[in-house]
Amino acid sequence: MGGLYPTRHGNGWPDGWLPLLTMSNNALMNFSDEALERIIEIRDQEPGEDEYGLLIEITGVQGLQFGYSLSFVPLDEAEPSDHVERHGDLAVVIPAADTGNMTGARLAMSSNPMTPGLAIDNPNNPSPDIPDFDAGDLTGPIAERVQQVLEHQVNPAIAAHGGQASLVGEENGVVYLQMGGGCQGCGMAAMTLRQGIERILREAIPEIVEIVDITDHQSGENPYYAASHAHSH
Template sequence: MEPSDHVERHGDLAVVIPASDTENMTGAQLAMSSNPMTPGLAIDNPNNPSPDIPDFDAGDLTGPIAERVQTVLDHQVNPSIAAHGGQASLVGEENGVVYLQMGGGCQGCGMAAMTLRQGIERILREAIPEIVEIVDITDHQSGENPYYAASQAHAH
């Protein structure tokens, strides 16, 4: 923690916000998620920051949707999230519905949903407009850094 960081206290919980991120967190609220698919602490940030995924040459985007999704994952998405120890894998595609699995550091990461929705999904939809839906089939509870573990549900 740096002296310039902002510390927000919520009961016994101290939330440290790096000074460089304070402006991006203005108006954000910390709450317990009521969504059973993403339980745990959630930050509702009206500033809606997008993950930093730079533009790359997406390669040849002709052919079946699945091939084009794999090309975008290989050339644009995975090189970016690899810096955080993560990866996204195409599991399948049917009638424009793309099934992705997050792995490595992304599996179980509390930011995985934001990375998928605001980063990966945005990139895939821009590159491949025929995509109807993107479904995350990752088992986040058994990840390297799970934000929720079933054994913790009954600990209190």
């Protein structure tokens, strides 16, 4: 995710009431030197004598990535439960609810000229919102055609790479696929799903609104596919 810029933020604690903040010695995130320098430069433009921290919040989900908000907050307005860590001269505030999903994330300057600013590279991905399926979810016209395309076109094409795709369910044009097989580290894995399976399914079944890969790519000895959450345009 790119194009992030921190803004002013306040929580509005009552006058005279200051929360007790604990500075953690265990950093959840890491920062590039360039990003850290840029953030401190922006922070130093804040008015007054208060010490401002960079508040990083997860605001939602965009595809299979988290959305973020970066803002400056006076440290005396942070929540007592917030995780606070220091990177050089910068205090970083992460809400308690987001700490698990921010562990290992890196904040750096975006390398994409179309999205200048700060970018967060996060190894944690949200789980797809998967509806509860029953047997009826595999009997609709779209589901039946997806089954046929997978059986006769997709799986024969990817079998040589040790992979296979199966339909978990379909709801309102959203197709949920489960990927399996080997070819660990295969360079064409992500491309196969994104450009191969998706293209075949969309060409054969124009009614498809969205394709969601629900495979848990963090587990198993031979994760085959990279996660995909592609939207039609």
